[in-house]
Amino acid sequence: METMSSAHSTSSASAPGPLFSAIRRNSDDITGRKNLQLLIQLRWIAMFGQLATILVVNYGFGIRLPVAQMLVVLFGLLLLNAVSLLRLKLPKSIGNTELFLSLLIDVATLTMLLALSGGATNPFVFLYLLQVILGAVLLEVWSTWVILVTTTLCFGWLAWYGHPLPMPLDHSKGLFSLYIEGMLICFVLNGVLLVIFINRITRNRRQRDEHLAELRQRAAEEEHIVRMGLLASGAAHELGTPLATLSVILGDWKHMEPFKSDGDMAQEIAEMQTQVLRCKSIVSGILLSAGEARGESSEETTVREFLDELVEEWRDTRPVKDFIYLNDFGTDLSIVSDSALKQSIHNVLDNALEASPNWVRLDVHREEETLLVSVTDRGPGFPAEMLDNLGRPYQSSKGRPGSGLGLFLVMNVLRTLGGNLRARNLVQGGALVTLSLPLSVVTLEEE
Known part of the structure; x- marks a missing residue:
């Protein structure tokens, strides 16, 4: 039993082989698809939110914006989402590279909208933080650093080349200041989106980890069964010969005079023959279950x-x-x-x-x-x-x-x-x- 236990422990530790690696890749692909769906949903929210903000600022507050150019950028986001939805229908796995490119395009789109609406003075410039945090949660480490460097360079470019909006410097008004109100809206928007989507992403990862743990357990159990099947098959082959010998000996005893004339002894020999036949049937069943003589089953x-x-x-x-x-x-x-x-x-x-x-x-x-x-x-x-x-x-x-x-x-x-x-x-x-x-x-x- 110690040998079997150690073999079981070894098989459990080494179970994640090529098959398990393939299963893990499939599980990662499912998680990647769920994360891409989250980015698509976030993009829809951003598109409608940005459209509403453009209309309110331009026509409500009277702050002139290049509406036509900004709508062209939003239309580009719409096309990106349409392409992303089509991508979800393809069987090819979705990995870090595609999520990374999606976030880079989102950063580029945000930069163009900010460049057309005040540059670094636009209070919604802090939406860059949302992109960085999403990158930290969704992407590999190197990709996250690239997102961080990219957003930092975009912020610097906006500060250097951007044209401030014609807004009054009324920061002293507190919450009655347009700029402070814009920052408050940006803060609430960042917070709400982060709470919703980080929780979803965390749930996706937790489900993936639970699924992988279950598959790892199943892989270990299946290898354990294979080992048991090999042991059982070997034991069945070894038992076949002595059982056949016992059957022949009992058959000889049945016809020998000392046993033949004793009714009780003959009955016991018949019972022994029945039990040997049952043992042979069990051995045959083991070999059958192990895959031998499958055609008979x-x-x-x-x-x-x-x-x-x-x-x-x-x-x-x-x-x-x-x-x-x-x-x-x-x-x-x-x-x-x-x-x-x-x-x-x-x-x-x-x-x-x-x-x-x-x-x-x-x-x-x-x-x-x-x-x-x-x-x-x-x-x-x-x-x-x-x-x-x-x-x-x-x-x-x-x-x-x-x-x-x-x-x-x-x-x-x-x-x-x-x-x-x-x-x-x-x-x-x-x-x-x-x-x-x-x-x-x-x-x-x-x-």
Whole structure:
């Protein structure tokens, strides 16, 4: 077990391989698309806000502005947003470079509008800070420094070449000063936009990190399963020879006179042969699940036939006292049998039988295109911490070394097939475990 544990720890640490790197790139692309959408939304807000400001200042306050030229700049922003929306529909990933160029264009547009409306004396010149902060949150470090240097140079150029607006120097009026009012509006606008969009960007990153953590865990678990499959397959091959030898010896004993004439001994030999055959069947099942002799496992059957045979086999080989089986699937459906699914249901039934030796129940239902298999027992139920980590390896209340792998394997089999596993404790006592599986993955396609 120490070897297996160390192998598991090593695999967990080294799980992020090429596959995980590809998944991470895909996750980064999703985050990049969300961030580009945020920039597009911010640009819409800026366009309508700047248009309203131009109209109010020019026609409300009587401060003459080159309205036509400024509207041309706003029309350029409109075209940029249209191109950005089309870019979102392309499958190519969105990375740091595209976000960086988008912010640079926003800085250039803001600089042109400020140059046409007072230069560095325009109170809205502090919108440069919004661009720098967005760059710090969205971009790589070098890109952020480029944005900072660019905005600083633009500010200096506006201060050197800009023409101040014909506004009265009335700073002493406080809030009644047009310039102070403009600065207040700029401050509130910066604050509101930063709170809204920084929270969104942070939420996008948090969702990406949670998704990556889940994928990393799944990658580690899947590698753990591969290692277990290799160990199981090797063990099954090694067990094949001694089991075959035992079967031959028991067959010889059955026909030997000292055992043949003793009825009790002959009965025990027959029971031993039955158990050896069961062991050989289990070994064959392990090899089958490991991918060997796969052609033998693809058999045409129906949902009812598959489950009826599964239940009959399980009931005949387990010491269950009171077993209830209700199949309410409805109209039968042709499927391809799957040994891994069969073993998964057996595992859940075995767990229920161990928790509740006197009573187990199996219900089969259908919800639209989903097969639901529910197993109920009257045992002590699941500990709360196990329900919170359902399907994690070595989560068990049995207290035995190596226990807790049953539901872990079932969860991964179902997840591979596109299904799910849920468990809950019942108010009256006991537990309910439900396996859900899309019928589309096992349905037999009609030619």
